[in-house]
Amino acid sequence: MKAPLNRRVFVVGYEAASALGSTFAATWDRAAAGETGFRKVTRCETGSRSNVVGEIPDWNPRELDFIDRKDAANWNADYVFLTMVLCKRALENAGLEMDAETGPQTACLIGSALNGTDAYRIAMDKYVNQGPTKISPYLLPNLCANLPAGKAGMLLGFTGPIVSPQGACASGNYAIATAARMIRDGDCEYALVGGVETCLIPEIIQGFANMWATIKVGPNDRAFNDPGQASRPFSIDRRGIVLAEGGAVLVLASETALQRLALTPRAEVLGIGWSSDAHHFTLPNRETIVRAIHQAIADAGLEPADIDYVNAHGTSTFKGDATEVESLREVFGGALDRIPVSSNKSQIGHTLGASAALEAALGIEGLQRGLLLPTANHLPDPAFKDLDFVPNTARRQACELFPSNAFGFGGTNCCIVFKGA
Numbered sequence: 001m002k003a004p005l006n007r008r009v010f011v012v013g014y015e016a017a018s019a020l021g022s023t024f025a026a027t028w029d030r031a032a033a034g035e036t037g038f039r040k041v042t043r044c045e046t047g048s049r050s051n052v053v054g055e056i057p058d059w060n061p062r063e064l065d066f067i068d069r070k071d072a073a074n075w076n077a078d079y080v081f082l083t084m085v086l087c088k089r090a091l092e093n094a095g096l097e098m099d100a101e102t103g104p105q106t107a108c109l110i111g112s113a114l115n116g117t118d119a120y121r122i123a124m125d126k127y128v129n130q131g132p133t134k135i136s137p138y139l140l141p142n143l144c145a146n147l148p149a150g151k152a153g154m155l156l157g158f159t160g161p162i163v164s165p166q167g168a169c170a171s172g173n174y175a176i177a178t179a180a181r182m183i184r185d186g187d188c189e190y191a192l193v194g195g196v197e198t199c200l201i202p203e204i205i206q207g208f209a210n211m212w213a214t215i216k217v218g219p220n221d222r223a224f225n226d227p228g229q230a231s232r233p234f235s236i237d238r239r240g241i242v243l244a245e246g247g248a249v250l251v252l253a254s255e256t257a258l259q260r261l262a263l264t265p266r267a268e269v270l271g272i273g274w275s276s277d278a279h280h281f282t283l284p285n286r287e288t289i290v291r292a293i294h295q296a297i298a299d300a301g302l303e304p305a306d307i308d309y310v311n312a313h314g315t316s317t318f319k320g321d322a323t324e325v326e327s328l329r330e331v332f333g334g335a336l337d338r339i340p341v342s343s344n345k346s347q348i349g350h351t352l353g354a355s356a357a358l359e360a361a362l363g364i365e366g367l368q369r370g371l372l373l374p375t376a377n378h379l380p381d382p383a384f385k386d387l388d389f390v391p392n393t394a395r396r397q398a399c400e401l402f403p404s405n406a407f408g409f410g411g412t413n414c415c416i417v418f419k420g421a
Contacts, residue, residue, distance in 0.1 A: 002186070004184060004185035004186065005184065005185060005186040006184060006185075007183065007184050007186070007254045007255050007256060008184075008254070008255040008268060009180040009183045009184055009252055009253070009254060009255070009268065009269045010252065010253055010254075010255065010258050010263075010265040010266070010267065010268050010269070010421060011250050011251065011252060011265070011266045011267045011268070011269065011360075011364055011418070011421075012094045012095075012096065012251050012252070012253045012258060012263040012264060012265060012266060013090050013091070013092075013093035013094025013095070013096065013250070013251040013263075013266070014090055014093060014094075014194075014248060014249065014250040014251065014266070014361040014364070015086045015089035015090040015092075015093055015248070015249055016086065016246070016247065016248035016249075016357075016358055016361050016362075017056045017059065017082065017085075017086065017246055017247055017248075018037065018054070018056065018244070018246040018248075018348040018351070018358055019036075019037025019038060019053075019054030019055060019056065019057070019244050019245075019246060019347075019348050019349055020035065020036075020037040020057075020347060020348055021037075021056075021057065022056050022057060022058050022059045023089070024089075024093075024248070024361060024365075027348070027358075027362075028362065028365055030347075031344070031347050031348070031362060031373050031394075032369075032371060032373065032394050033394075034347075034374055034376060034392060034393050034394055035228075035347065035376075036228040036229070036231065036346065036347045036348075036376050036377065037054050037055075037057070037228075037244075037347065037348055037349070038052050038053065038054055038223075038227045038228050038229075038230050038231065038242055038244075038349060039052070039053070039055065039227050039228075040052055040053075040227060041053045041055065041200060041205065042055060043055060043200040043201070043245075044200060044201055044202050044205070045202065046202045046205050046206060048202075048205050048206050048209045048216075049209065049216040049217060049218065050205060050206075050208060050209035050214040050215060050216050050217075050240075050243070051205070051217070052215065052217050052223060052227045052230040052242060053200055053205070053242060053243050053244060053245075053349065054242055054243070054244025054245065054246065054348055054349030054351070055200065055244070055245060056245055056246060059082075061078055061081035061082060061085070062081075064081060064084075064085055066084070066088075066155060067081060074136065074138040075138065075142060075151070076118065076119045076122050076136070076138075076142060077115070077116030077117075077118055077119035077142035077143070077198070078118055078198035078245075079112055079115065079116060079118075079148055079196045079197065079198045079247070080116070080142065080147060080148045080151055082148075082196050082198060082247050083110050083148030083149065083151070083152055083196045083247065083249070084148065084151050084152045084155050086194070086196065086247050086248065086249040087108065087110075087149075087152040087155075087156060087192050087249050088152070088155065088156060089249075090192060090194075090249040090250065090251050091156065091192070091251060093251070094251040094253075094263060094264075095261075095263060095264070096190060096251060096253070096261070096263065098156050098157040098158050099157075102158075102189070102190060102261075103157045103158045103159050103160075104158075104159050104160060105160060105188050105189035105190055105257075106158035106159075106160045106188065106189070106190040106191065106192065107158075107160040107161045107162065107179055107182060107187070107188040107190070107191040107192070108149040108152060108153060108158060108160070108161075108162045108191065108192040108193075109149070109162070109163050109164070109165055109175040109178055109179045109191060109192070109193045109194075110148055110149045110152075110164055110175060110192070110193070110194055110195060110196055110249065111145075111164055111165040111166065111167060111171025111172055111174060111175045111194070111195040111196075111353045111354075111357075112145060112148075112164060112166075112171060112195060112196055112197055112352075112353040112354070113166075113168050113169060113171060113197060113199075113352040113353035113408070113409075114197060114199045114204065114352060114353070115143055115144075115145050115164075116142040116143040116144075117199065117201060117203075117204060118198055118199075118201050119136075119138075119139060119142035119143060120139070120142075120143060121201050121203065122136075123135045123136060123139045145164035145166060146162055146163060146164045148164075148196060149162040149163070149164065149192075150162055152192070158190075158192070160188045160190075160191075161182075161187070161188065163178075165178055166353075167353075167406075167408050167412040167414060168352070168353065168408025168409040168410055168412050169313075169350070169352050169353065169355055169356070169406060169407065169408035169409065169412075170356055170406035170407060170408040170412045170413060170414040171195045171352075171353035171354075171356065171408070172193075172194055172195035172248065172353060172354055172355060172356030172357030172358070172359075172360065172406065173356035173357075173360070173404065173406040173414035173415070173416050174274070174356075174412070174414050175193040175194055175195060175357065176193045176194070176250065176252070176269065176356070176357070176360060176416055177269075177272040177274060177414055177416060178193075179191035179193045179252055180252060180269040180272065181272070183252055183253070183254045184254075189253065189254050189256070189257040190251065190252065190253050190254075190257060191251070191252040192249050192250075192251060193249065193250050193251075193252055193357070194247065194248045194249040194250055194354070194357035194361075195247060195248065195351070195352075195353040195354035195355070195356060195357040195358075196246075196247030196248075196249075196353070196354050197244075197245055197246060197247065197351045197352045197353050197354040197355075198245050199243065199245055199352060200243065200245050204243070205243060208241075208243055211282070212240065213240055213241055213282070213317065214240045214241050214242065214243055215230050215231075215239045215240035215241070215242060215316070216239070216240070217230060221239070222237070228377075229377045230242045230377075231316045231345055231346050231347075231349055231350075231376070231377065232316055232346060232376075232377035232378065232379065233312070233314035233315065233316040233321055233343035233345055233346050233375055233378075233389075234312075234314060234316075234321050234325070234341075234343065234375060234378065234381060234384055234387070234389050235316075235377060235378050235379040235380075235381060236379050236380065236381040236382070237379055238316045238317065238318055238321060238381075239316070239318070240316060240317055241315045241316055241317060241345070241349070241350040242316070242345075242349035242350060243349060243350060243352075244348060244349025244350055244351045245351065245354075246348060246349075246351040246354050246355075246358055247351070247354045247357070247358070248354060248357035248358040248360070248361045249357070250357060250360060250361060250364075252269065265421035266364050266365075266367075266368060266421055267364040267367055267368075267418045267419060267420055267421050268418065268419045268420075268421050269416060269418065270299075270300040270301075270302075270401070270417045270418060270419040271295075271296040271297060271298070271299035271300025271301070271302065271403075271416070271417035272295070272296055272299050272414075272415075272416055272417075273291070273292040273293060273294065273295025273296030273297070273298075273299060273413075273414070273415045273416075274292055274295070274412075274413060274414045274415070275288040275289070275291050275292040275295070275413045276288065276410075276411045276412060276413065277410075277411025277412075277413070278411060279411055280411070281409060281410055281411070282409055283319060283320075283323075284319075284320055284323045284324070284407050284411075284413075285323075285411060286323050286326050286327050286330070288411070288413055289323070289324070289327040289405075289407060289413050290327045290330050290331055292413040292414065292415045293327065293328075293331045293403060293405065293415045294331060295415070296403055296415040296416060296417045297331075297403065297417060299417070300401075300417040300419070302401065302417065304331055304332045304333070304335060305332075305335050306401055307332070307335075307339055307401055307402065307403060307417075308339070308340075308398075308399040308400055308401050308402060309339060309340050309341070309342075309363075309372060309397075309399045309401075309402040310328060310339060310340070310341040310342075310402060310403055310405070311342065311343075311344065311359050311360075311362075311363040311402055311403070311404040311405065312324060312328075312341050312342065312343045312405055313343070313345075313405040313406055313407050314341075314342070314343025314344075314345055314346070314375065315343075315345055315350055316343075316345060316346070316350075320407075322383070324405065324407075325383075325384050325387065328341065328387075329386075336386065336387065337386050337387070337388070338388075339388070340372050340388045340389075340390050340395070340397065341375075341387055341388065341389055341390070342372060342373055342374055342375045342389055342390040343375050343389075344358065344359045344362050344363075344373060345359075346374070346375045346376035346377055346378070347373070347374075347376050355406065356404065356406035356414070359404055359406075360404050360416065360418065363402055363404055363418065364418055364420075366399065367399055367400070367402070367418070367420035368420065370396060370397065370398045370399070371394050371395070371396060371397070372390050372394060372395045372397050372399065373390070373394055374390045374391060374392050374393050374394050374395070375389040375390055375391055375392070376392060377392070378391035378392050399420070400419060400420045401417060401418070401419050401420075402417070402418055403415050403416065403417045403418075404416050404417075404418065
């Protein structure tokens with residue numbers, strides 16, 4: 001194999017959809033205002049008490065101008081169209097056009113934890129109620145994790161490698177990390193990377209509830225009359241994740257391509273660390289999380305004391321948040337009391353395979369604007385009194401370097417250090 005080119009890799013654009021808005025601009029504006037995007041589920045009916053979720057507002061994929069009636073009928077896994085529109089808008093945001101030169105040099109890596117479960121649900125309903133011949137011949141393509149990226153390529157004209165990194169809730173970071181290595185080594189010049197999740201169906205909502213991963217909102221919970229308070233990472237009364245749909249796609253470019261096309265850098269992918277737990281299928285493992293964070297900081301050529309801010313995984317589970325705090329204490333030691341830490345999941349919920357990509361985009365936007373997004377709904381936990389969680393309100397504060405943490409079911413950990421450009 002040829003020697004790697006060792007090129008620097010930059011983020012040059014992004015687009016997103018979340019519980020705060022169907023575009024990144026809308027998501028950012030509401031996040032910066034300290035708002036949250038939670039409500040009782042309307043996508044489906046469920047008898048579960050875990051019925052507070054994050055839904056993308058004003059989102060109807062079948063109203064997109066590039067979707068005709070036939071496509072809308074055949075592609076009934078909503079993550080397909082969400083991936084396509086986010087890739088299209090991300091390229092527009094980056095100012096990168098697909099042509100005979102750029103198309104073959106553009107990769108697409110979009111992760112998802114649950115893929116086309118909504119399409120499978122439709123197929124099972126037809127199988128049970130109408131018979132086996134009524135199952136769509138498009139069912140299997142709807143379930144294939146790489147198909148959303150493939151459909152985006154058909155729409156937009158890129159022909160570089162496509163793949164869907166499957167790292168559960170760390171999938172978005174795995175996509176960014178893998179593509180950054182590809183660009184660094186010279187396998188491609190550009191990459192569309194991120195994660196997309198459309199997971200709000202009854203079986204998934206109930207499945208998370210039955211494993212006690214999601215919050216069950218009862219009459220005595222502060223979210224009972226205000227669903228916006230359901231996700232509260234690092235708070236003393238945290239009681240589980242808020243399941244949410246959403247997605248984000250970032251555009252990466254090599255330093256040489258950036259100069260050649262006069263693209264605007266938003267941030268640099270400076271360091272990558274990844275590990276697996278060999279511990280438990282849901283509970284995090286402090287030792288391997290610490291190793292992933294240390295690896296990312298070392299890969300960036302930095303020391304822990306150089307870090308300005310931490311974009312936490314922060315799911316709002318009792319054990320998960322505690323383990324992350326323990327890990328941060330071990331990595332940063334006494335410096336942690338001066339390093340702000342916040343969790344975007346307090347505002348947009350847990351979007352599973354999309355979460356890391358959404359959080360990367362929000363963190364990078366914050367770098368550019370000199371604004372740290374808050375940990376919303378925060379009530380102090382005495383066990384974490386040494387940490388600054390940027391409670392409840394966004395903070396005007398310059399920041400140059402931050403790691404973005406992502407940990408997933410099955411023990412997948414991926415941390416990426418970004419530097420402002």
